Amino acid sequence: MDFCGIFTDVRGSAVNIYIALAGLIITVVIAVIIKNQWVGRVTLYELIKGLWVTQSTALSPKATIQFPEENLPVSPRFRGLLALRRYPNGEERCIGCKLCEATCPALAITIETAPRDDGSRRTTRFDIDMFKCINCGLCEQSCPVDSIVLTPEQHYTVNDRGLNILTKDKLLKIGEITEDRLAKDRANIHKGDG
Ligand code: SF4
Ligand code: SF4
Numbered sequence: 001m002d003f004c005g006i007f008t009d010v011r012g013s014a015v016n017i018y019i020a021l022a023g024l025i026i027t028v029v030i031a032v033i034i035k036n037q038w039v040g041r042v043t044l045y046e047l048i049k050g051l052w053v054t055q056s057t058a059l060s061p062k063a064t065i066q067f068p069e070e071n072l073p074v075s076p077r078f079r080g081l082l083a084l085r086r087y088p089n090g091e092e093r094c095i096g097c098k099l100c101e102a103t104c105p106a107l108a109i110t111i112e113t114a115p116r117d118d119g120s121r122r123t124t125r126f127d128i129d130m131f132k133c134i135n136c137g138l139c140e141q142s143c144p145v146d147s148i149v150l151t152p153e154q155h156y157t158v159n160d161r162g163l164n165i166l167t168k169d170k171l172l173k174i175g176e177i178t179e180d181r182l183a184k185d186r187a188n189i190h191k192g193d194g
Contacts, residue, residue, distance in 0.1 A: 074152040076185035079135040081153040082128050082166060083175035085146060085182060092172065093147035096123045100139035100148050108132035109139060126168035130158060146186065151178045 033039055040046045065072065074080075085093050096113035112125035139148045151174060158164045166174075175182070 068155070074154070076152075076188050078152045078154070079137045079140075079150040081151050081156050081174060082130075082133065082139075082171060083149055083151050083178060083182070084126065084168065084171040085149060085175045085179065086172065092122065093145045094123055094126065095145055095147075096121045097144065099142040099144065103138045103142040104133075105136060105138065106132040106134050108134075123168060126171060128166040128171065130164045130166060149175070149182055149186075151175075152181060152185070153178060 087093055096111065098111050098113070101109040101111045108129045110125065110127040110129075111123055113121050114124045116122050135150060137150055140150055143149075148171075153174070
């Protein structure tokens, strides 16, 4: 059609409208497919992705251990079962200063002292109530002679009335059993490796 010198193709305009409509419909359909994650479902993308994760870890080193035969490494600073240490000559380190008793926020420590025949002061009673202890480590930090310590031992239970009280004898015995590890850990901590 010639309209004031401008040629207008009516058929061409109709085709353009159809193309625009078709493009709009296709866009809407794609948007709906993406919104409902149909692509992943139809192409099994999620399943393949999951299988890939399984296969990629199948040959990597095992992340599990056979507890209790195997144990994970324990930090030298781990705060486990309490103990009292001795010097290498067998003398008990504790001098009965009661700093640990005073600093314990749970009031778990009970100490009584008396002078020995040689005039030095030693404890006659050193009880720690495991039910009260929160393994905070403040007693260890306050001790001037590195006597009271928290060992790396974490596998212990109390299964009878009264066994929650760790007496001086028990604490010293725990210290004797764990002394090798305690000495090594403390050497590493003082070196700055712990
Ligand atoms: S670890 Fe903390 S709560 Fe336990 S006896 Fe020492 S200071 Fe008290
Ligand atoms: S364990 Fe240490 S802080 Fe506690 S009474 Fe003995 S020397 Fe003092």
